[in-house]
Amino acid sequence: MTLASIETGTGLQRALAQSPTDVVDVVDRSGIRGRGGAGFPTGRKWRLAADSPAPDGRRYVVCNADEGEPGTFKDRVLLADLPDLVLEGMTIAGYAIGATEGVVYLRGEYCYLRDGLVERIGARRAAGLLGNGVRPGFDFEIRLQLGSGAYVCGEETALLESLEGRRGQPRSRPPYPVTSGLHGAPTVVDNVETFAWVTAILAKGADWFSAVGTDRSTGPKLLSVSGDVARPGVYEFPLGVPIADVLAAAGGTDARAVVVGGAAGQCVPASLFGRTISFEDVSTGGAFIVIGPDRVLLDVAENIMEFFADESCGQCAPCRIGTVTILDGIRRLREGRCTPEHLERLVRLAGTMQVTSLCGLGQSSPDVFLSLLEHFPQDMRVPASPGLPAQLVPAGGGE
Ligand SMILES: Cc1cc2nc3c(=O)[nH]c(=O)nc-3n(C[C@H](O)[C@H](O)[C@H](O)COP(=O)(O)O)c2cc1C
Structure with a gap:
């Protein structure tokens, strides 16, 4: 280091x-x-x-x-x-x-x-x-x-x-x-x-x-690498490092996805491991959670939304109500009880939370859920739908 x-x-x-x-x-x-x-x-x-x-x-x-x-x-x-x-x-x-x-x-x-x-x-x-x-x-x-x-x-x-x-x-x-x-x-x-x-x-x-990093993301960055890797720990990389390089260093090359940025981050699928850790691409305060091939992605979504429902301070309505409503939706998806119409409403609600919550907690709380829906619709058991709204993109970026 x-x-x-x-x-x-x-x-x-x-x-x-x-x-x-x-x-x-x-x-x-x-x-x-x-x-x-x-x-x-x-x-x-x-x-x-x-x-x-x-x-x-x-x-x-x-x-x-x-x-x-x-x-x-x-x-x-x-x-x-x-x-x-x-x-x-x-x-x-x-x-x-x-x-x-x-x-x-x-x-x-x-x-x-x-x-x-x-x-x-x-x-x-x-x-x-x-x-x-x-x-x-x-x-x-x-x-x-x-x-x-x-x-x-x-x-x-x-x-x-x-x-x-x-x-x-x-x-x-x-x-x-x-x-x-x-x-x-x-x-x-x-x-x-x-x-x-x-x-x-x-x-x-x-x-x-x-001299290190990219024009818009200078210097080295510490990453806390955890999850399904052989060598978890704190790593230092120049900003602009491809996600694949971090995985190679930590022994996680069979990963299905990485949650970059923690619960408030986004889920990046293996097909996009060429993307970089940087402010102009996939940014993170340091969390890099590796999701191995055997993980159930609905578990990931539920775990993260439970965290936000617990941690919402309750001061503003979009976050206080939105986090428990989306958590309920994830449980419905798990039980096959989420209709396409309800899912559309959840996605619209997520968009409202992103723009109207008082602080970054509420604003970012639906991002991992949205990125999982975008990249892994089968794993999220999304019912046959007339078409999901176009805004299935996390607030922090996306493709
Ligand atoms: C819900 C929430 C939790 C946060 N937790 C931390 C934290 O634990 N540590 C931290 O440095 N910044 C955290 N931040 C970001 C801080 O608000 C702030 O942007 C940061 O401390 C500024 O320092 P920096 O400019 O050096 O990054 C959090 C933001 C939000 C919305």
């Missing part, structure tokens, strides 16, 4: 030797886009936060370590094995946007990582890399706060609500966190892996990073 070879300290040292604006420029020039799923350009996000007025001088950096997406575990590995890269990236972000405080929002189930992280934060403070006077005029503290096991709290505005001590439910946007985030102050929320790569970018340069 490239990240394992990055020497800690150099990135922060180089950042502090430049102006905050120059640091944002370096991140911008690297082309890095967020590694948490949505793929927003990190440099642009930082510039927006740096340029947003902070009436009482406060700005925040939040590390999204909620990692609730089924099939994703690369952040856990980074936090366990390379925590200083992440903490250093947060400090670089704090300097770049003019923040004085950073918070690691750690998934509740990762509580066993807490002591190690607190120890590293203390060690960095003792070394003068955190606290008062990290550089003349730059004070920066990092603290850690545990989540309580709600998937929706990985959504950045629900996360902020949770951090402020309220029930974790997404906020209406705008305003976005970059202008009004934690306690109403400009806030950068970035994924664990994003912070780690930022440290590497400052240490090795924007050109080093952008």
Whole structure:
């Protein structure tokens, strides 16, 4: 893994030797886009936060370590094995946007990582890399706060609500966190892996990073590979890697399909394994779940929709009602009780959820179901139908 070879300290040292604006420029020039799923350009996000007025001088950096997406575990590995890269990236972000405080929002189930992280934060403070006077005029503290096991709290505005001590439910946007985030102050929320790569970018340069990957998807990406493979684990590939290459590395060449992006992702069939992992093709925050030849795809659809029905926060109707209605439809399909008319209604409902749900949870919840219907109609036991509506395409892309 490239990240394992990055020497800690150099990135922060180089950042502090430049102006905050120059640091944002370096991140911008690297082309890095967020590694948490949505793929927003990190440099642009930082510039927006740096340029947003902070009436009482406060700005925040939040590390999204909620990692609730089924099939994703690369952040856990980074936090366990390379925590200083992440903490250093947060400090670089704090300097770049003019923040004085950073918070690691750690998934509740990762509580066993807490002591190690607190120890590293203390060690960095003792070394003068955190606290008062990290550089003349730059004070920066990092603290850690545990989540309580709600998937929706990985959504950045629900996360902020949770951090402020309220029930974790997404906020209406705008305003976005970059202008009004934690306690109403400009806030950068970035994924664990994003912070780690930022440290590497400052240490090795924007050109080093952008030389890897594609024009629109620069740099390497960590993938959590799981499911029906001989060698599951965390892999690093340049963005733009064909799905077939990931399968070959992990020993999953007999796969029927891959669910890329986790429960909120899409199901890619074997005939499309030439497609690439990239923001312009099949994007993922890191989940790569391999479906072997013996899997029952209705099980996959049901399992994923059960997850969403459980995890919907209930705040908006499309998600609250849509997830249980589609789950019921999948069970009807399984029992041969789903008429073509009902299926058409489900597909229309899925389209409504994609455009009217308040946050990405509801918007993406029907995507795997839709991609399974599109690519595996026989496996989904779709009854003979006068023709399925044309919009059987997941919101995240499709062919
Ligand atoms: C339901 C839901 C769950 C999410 N969970 C996570 C998560 O666990 N970790 C994460 O980094 N981003 C998660 N996100 C994306 C965040 O809202 C946000 O885009 C991300 O933290 C920004 O960081 P990045 O730009 O570095 O990717 C989630 C989004 C949604 C809609």
